[in-house]
Amino acid sequence: DAGITQSPRHKVTETGTPVTLRCHQTENHRYMYWYRQDPGHGLRLIHYSYGVKDTDKGEVSDGYSVSRSKTEDFLLTLESATSSQTSVYFCAISRQGATDTQYFGPGTRLTVL
Amino acid sequence: GESVGLHLPTLSVQEGDNSIINCAYSNSASDYFIWYKQESGKGPQFIIDIRSNMDKRQGQRVTVLLNKTVKHLSLQIAATQPGDSAVYFCADTVSSGSARQLTFGSGTQLTVLP
Numbered sequence: 069d070a071g072i073t074q075s076p077r078h079k080v081t082e083t084g085t086p087v088t089l090r091c092h093q094t095e096n097h098r099y100m101y102w103y104r105q106d107p108g109h110g111l112r113l114i115h116y117s118y119g120v121k122d123t124d125k126g127e128v129s130d131g132y133s134v135s136r137s138k139t140e141d142f143l144l145t146l147e148s149a150t151s152s153q154t155s156v157y158f159c160a161i162s163r164q165g166a167t168d169t170q171y172f173g174p175g176t177r178l179t180v181l
Numbered sequence: 182g183e184s185v186g187l188h189l190p191t192l193s194v195q196e197g198d199n200s201i202i203n204c205a206y207s208n209s210a211s212d213y214f215i216w217y218k219q220e221s222g223k224g225p226q227f228i229i230d231i232r233s234n235m236d237k238r239q240g241q242r243v244t245v246l247l248n249k250t251v252k253h254l255s256l257q258i259a260a261t262q263p264g265d266s267a268v269y270f271c272a273d274t275v276s277s278g279s280a281r282q283l284t285f286g287s288g289t290q291l292t293v294l295p
Contacts, residue, residue, distance in 0.1 A: 072224075110270060110285035111225070126282060158224050169215060170283065172224035 071095045072173035074159050080179045087146040089176050091159030093139075100142040101126075101160040101170060102134060104153075111158065117142055118165055149180045193292045200258040202289050204271035207252065211273040215283070216245060216256045219268045228256070228269075258291075266293045 071094040081087050091100060101116040103126075113126030115134040123134050131153060133145045146153055156177050160170040194200045206214070212233040217225035231238045231245045231254070238245050244257040258265055268290050272283040 110287045111272075111283075112285070113282055116282070169227050169230060171227060172217075174224050175222075 072159060072161055072171065074157075074173040074176050076176060077174065078177045080181065081149050082181050083150055084148050087149050087178065087180075089144045089157055089178070091142045091144070091173060093142075093159075093161050095161060095171075096139060097161040097163050098139075099162045099165040099168075099170075100136065101162075102132070102142065102144045103158045103160065103172075104128065104155040105158060105175075106155050114144065114157075116165075146178075149178075151180050154178060154180045190287070191290045191292070193294055194261050195294050196261060196263060198261055200256075200261045200265065200291060202256045202258075202269050202271075202291065204254050204256070204286055205252060206254070206271075206273045206284075208273060208275065208284070209252065210275045211284075212276050213274050214245070214247060214254050215272045216243075217270045217272065217285075218265075219270065219288070221267075225270060261291075261293050263293050263295070266291055 073092045075090045099118055102114040103111045104114055105111050112128045114128055114132050115123055115126055117123045117136040120136055120139055123136060135143045156175050158175045159173040162168040162170045215230040216228040218228050219225045229240045229243050229245050231247050236247055242259045247254045254271060268288040270285050270288045272285045274283050
């Protein structure tokens with residue numbers, strides 16, 4: 069998985085609770101991404117980062133926030149989890165955003181009850 | 182918005198046969214295309230990519246063909262093996278902006294029959 073770890077790998081939580089997912093890379097890549105994967109929708113971009121403290125929204129950013137205080141870590145936070153955020157979340161990294169391949173982590177399966 | 186789609190959601194092939202997975206894209210400005218393989222319970226794994234200045238690119242047992250005229254790309258897998266059973270995604274993007282935002286198709290499930 070290209071030196072990418074995600075934690076936790078599985079989580080069950082209740083509606084209304086905050087949740088933070090962590091992506092950690094050992095490749096020193098500049099770009100990091102958070103996607104969610106749902107049946108029938110493929111992978112959809114939530115947020116991405118193009119450097120420490122530099123982030124931007126993706127296609128489905130509502131209800132999510134991110135932070136990147138170090139090159140190696142990219143955090144995804146659900147401020148108040150809802151059942152519609154039940155999904156599998158993937159982190160990805162790339163060296164150069166516009167000209168390089170993205171490599172994906174193993175995923176986090178989140179269930180919001 | 183722009184979207185990338187797949188012609189068939191499932192594909193079954195006999196072991197040893199060649200597989201062809203098709204993909205259509207709608208954004209004429211897309212200039213980079215990637216195929217990913219995803220096995221059950223794992224993250225997508227890069228297979229092969231192609232830029233818009235090419236029509237064909239070959240890897241180990243895989244070939245990607247790009248037809249910009251009809252906005253279509255395909256992934257060909259030679260001598261399909263049981264380990265090739267997975268979901269295959271195509272994705273496209275435009276090389277602009279501060280980060281590449283890939284648009285993924287919904288995937289094709291490839292099943293290799295013994």
